[in-house]
Amino acid sequence: MNSQVVFRNTFSNGGFSLVEIMLVISLMFILGSFVAPIGMSFYHLQLLNETTDGLKNSLRQAQSFALTGKNGQAFGVYVDDNSFILFEGDSYAGRNVSEDVVYGIATAIDINGPSEFVFARLSGEPDVYGDIEISLGNRQRQIQISVSGNIN
Secondary structure, eight states: OOOOOOOOOSOSSOSOOHHHHHHHHHHHHHHHHHHHHHHHHHHHHHHHHHHHHHHHHHHHHHHHHHHHTGGGOOEEEEEOSSEEEEEESSSSTTSOGGGOEEEEOOTTOEEESOSEEEEOTTTOOBSSOEEEEEEETTEEEEEEEOTTOOBO
């Protein structure tokens, strides 16, 4: 005797019920509320590190150009509210504008300290030394420029 059991699909339509969809949406919302602050914190940290590294590299590049005597000029970096500018010349006001290299800064970043650094031609010594503080919220980074021109 060949007995076959036939299973019938008790559901007439495929798909998800409203309760299942609401459950998935609420779980996604709960997970998102935990993950979003961590993601924003990581983003702010990356933004702060990127700005600090970019400004430090610009200062080093200006010093390097001055040390090698590129175009027979001094080089410097000027820090503005929304950018920092690598320039050629003895001062930002008297610079060769066509040689400017502008780097943007996110509006949430605050930079405190001297706004203009000029490195002397062939010696690479800065006309201004001290600390530059870069901050975003409660996080801070610092760049130190010594009298001899060391940038840390």
